Amino acid sequence: MTGGMDDLFRENILDHYRNPRNRGALESPDITYEDANPLCGDQIRIEIQVQDDRIAQIRYSGHGCSISQAAASMLCERIEGRPLDEVKALGRQDVLDMIGIDLGPVRLKCALLALKTVKAGVYGMTQWPGDDEDDREGAGGR
């Protein structure tokens, strides 16, 4: 079953959509990564500041449907301050648990865009400060 309007009201998706956490940009991020879902135009950019192998600060920007943007907000709230290794281990079920509703295949892509973007950025981070763009591109976990 796809998430209907009632689910959207009951859960905190609308709250995150209307009052996004961690939305914005960082002064001098260590990691920036941007990705989009061309099928529906959802777009997410993340900026991360790393300290002691932890995500010291994370901000996101972008546009798209409520689910794509709320998922980004929830994910940033959840992973700020967490070790990079923990972030790398996050999977689709973690995002679905955060969102708390069942999603059909189309909306699932919206929900997972933020995680996909964060992981691509963080995996790229393993090469940092060498900053090998090609390796980063290849490590997006698509």
Added chain:
Amino acid sequence: MTTRLERAGAADAAPGARPPFDPAAVRAQFPIFRTERPRPLAYLDSAATSQKPDAVIASMDRYYATCNANIHRGVYRIAEEATALYEDARQRVARFVNAASPREIVFTRNSTEAINLVAYAWGRANVKAGDALLLTEMEHHANLVPWQILAEEKGAQLRFIPVTPEGELDLSALPALLRDGRVKLAGVVHVSNVLGTVNPVTEIARAVHAAGGLLLVDASQSVPHLPVDVIGLAADFVAFTSHKMLGPTGIGALWGRRDLLEAMPPFLGGGEMIREVKLTRSKWNELPWKFEAGTMAIAEAVGFGAAVAYLEELGMEHVFAHDRALMREAMTRLSAIPGLRILGPGPEKRGGVVAFTLAGIHPHDIATALDAEGVCVRAGHHCAMPLHEKLGIPASARASFHCYSLPWELDALERGLARAREVFA
């Protein structure tokens, strides 16, 4: 027997001769609308696929229950019956679009396959490096991608008739696009699945023919909704699909001018499309079976024929008038909503399709809000990404109608959009 053609002809002369079109009575013949559910179904996505009347579903059940057998080969009675049903469906489809002969109707899986058939069989034999293919910026991916593949393979060029800000084809660009005489084929959508624009394909056909090219019309959104006469259109190929015209999925048709089809090599090789097979070479079957390799979708062809018969009974001029009345009403109501932008031209130039955006609300959220009111609309790029790019939007929401659509569904659409604005805007 009075043929349907005669009845249709009589009705054309005097539209009053047919029983009046009663959309509520029509709707009652579609089982999906009789199915118990928490909310009545407001189905506004007929441009994606239409619902199916009892008559279509029953025709396929009857085929399976009474004469299921493979066609064209069996010498026993039910095989002959199955063959007769299959070929009768072809005749009905041929009459429905005014083809000169049923041999000009090739059954395919859908419009996409019909267009691919032309791109592969005609295109590979007739398009060479330096030639050009002319398309439009409002094509569905089905009428873009096959030509991209062909152009890439042959070193041919793709050209595009631009879309104006009003959502119409800019025909003033046509002379320059055709001037060098390199355009071998133009592929044009008859009715846009996003903008609803009814394109002047006959005018385009004249210009393309004068420049020495052929015209393929993607009629996926026109044959299901308005009277289409392939000879009157002056096209060379016309592609359409059963599932958008009250028939089953899995079957569509290509109409092609007989001389062109005769000259074309086959598309797919295999059983049925051959007259004679040696180990190293074969002779092709005659039209249209040359293009129908392997066991076809027999039950679906039977359902397709039943759908055409159903539409003929309704009268396509009535179906079109009904679609357009709902489209006009929808445009009036939607344009009163703040922040709502309707894509495409005014009602006088469009069929039963209304795509729109709502300021600050993503089409997915619109569709979710509408789903809560029991309203089915399409949200996304509707397989026309280049057109959306041209319009400067990633996606849109779309309401579309057919003969069973009723005004109360527009009430539900309005309620859902009001709710979406409360929640998301």
